[in-house]
Amino acid sequence: MPINLPKDLPVIEKLKEENIFVMDSDRAHTQDIRPLEVLIVNLMPEKEKTEHQLLRLLGNTPLQTNVTFLRMTSYQPKNVSSSHLEQFYAVFEEIQDRRFDGMIITGAPVEQMSFEEVDYWPEIVTLLFWAKTHVTSTLSICWGAQAVLYHEFGIDKEALPQKCSGVYPHQLLTPHSPLVRGFNDTFLAPHSRHTTVGYDKILKQPELETVAVSDEAGVFLIQSKDQRHIMATGHLEYDATTLRDEYERDVAKGIPCSVPENYFPEDNPKNVPQNTWRAHTHLLFSNWLNYYVYQQTPFEWSSTK
Structure with missing residues (x-):
């Protein structure tokens, strides 16, 4: 089934090239169907890449x-035009009276700051x-x-001695969870961060359940037991070349950094990286939309308190 998007959103053409079924808002209004409403809080600097x-x-x-799409009003991104934000992104005051079946909150390049320091x-x-x-x-x-994890469950992030960057194997701890239905017992996922959350702290929080962990990258998938929060500490949504782009960006800026682990063939940055996590990415998003959103949300929000 299609995603319904604003008619002139630039990424639509890229999605069509990938045979993703896209329906613009004009055609969607003629459909007699109750689509899911998903809010994407896009905090990433290159917003159009994350949209894609x-x-x-x-x-x-x-x-x-x-x-x-939702944007923050207290910060002006540098890598996207103000016209793109104004045309395709709402602010909170414009959506506060609406209800959404699902919400996605992206990563943001502010993890080395304390939460309260973020604008x-x-x-x-x-x-x-x-x-x-x-x-x-x-x-x-x-x-x-x-x-x-910090705001809802009181678990603060911890600084790592060096950036966690690469593609790591993960093990399922709750293989029967609907979130990971269809996953292999061991699967790969990319990480790119300077901080982590302590597994011991998550274990002490009775409202949380750890779904998948990595010996190298730490806790990866966490869900609240009421299924209202799904948390992924890595970036399954990344394209094959995203870690390469980040690495080359940091090298160009003179930022000390290591080659992403388990990523480039033969660990050589001159080699073209392969996407080894794509299937599990699609499974994660499909499972979340089906089991945690579609099967839990009311058909008519007005019928709920």
């Missing part, structure tokens, strides 16, 4: 989905309070996952 990555995944499920942290706090009564399930990624 996430919409590709939402558009590859059998569920029809309306997508709304838009008050907006994130407001958003998470609002989501308790306006969103069925939230999928948060990397810094977004850390923000949820």
Whole structure:
């Protein structure tokens, strides 16, 4: 089924080239169907790349989905035009009276700052309070996952001695969880972060369940036992070349960094990296939309309190 997007969103043409079923808003209005409403809080600096990555995944499920992008008002991104934000992104005041079946909170390049130092942290706090009564399930990624763990469950992030960057094997701890239905017992996923969350702290939180971990990268998939929060500390949504782009960017800036682990063939940055995590990425997003959003959300929000 299609994702329904604003008619002139630039990424639509890229999605069509990948045979992702896209329906613009004009045609969607003629459909007699109750699509899922998903809010994407895009905090990544290169917003159009993140749009492409996430919409590709939402558009590859059998569920029809309306997508709304949300931006922060307290920070002006440098890598996207103001016209793009104004045309395709809403602000909180414009959506606060709406209800959403699902919400995605992306990562953000602010993890080495304390949460309270982030310009838009008050907006994130407001958003998470609002989501308790306006969103069925939230999928948060990397810094977004850390923000949820901190605000909702009192678990702060911890600095790593060096950046965790690479593609790592993970083991399922709860293989019967609907979130990882269809996953291999061991699977690969990319990570790119300077901080982590302590596994011991998560184990002490009775409201949380660890779904998957990595010996090298630590805790990866966590869910709240009420299934309202799904947290991924890595970046399954990344394209094959995203870690390469980040590495080359840091090298060009003179930032000390190591070659991403287990990523380039023969660990040689001159070799073209392969996407070895794609199948599990699609499974994760499909499972979340199906089991945690579609099967949990009311058909008519007005019928719920």
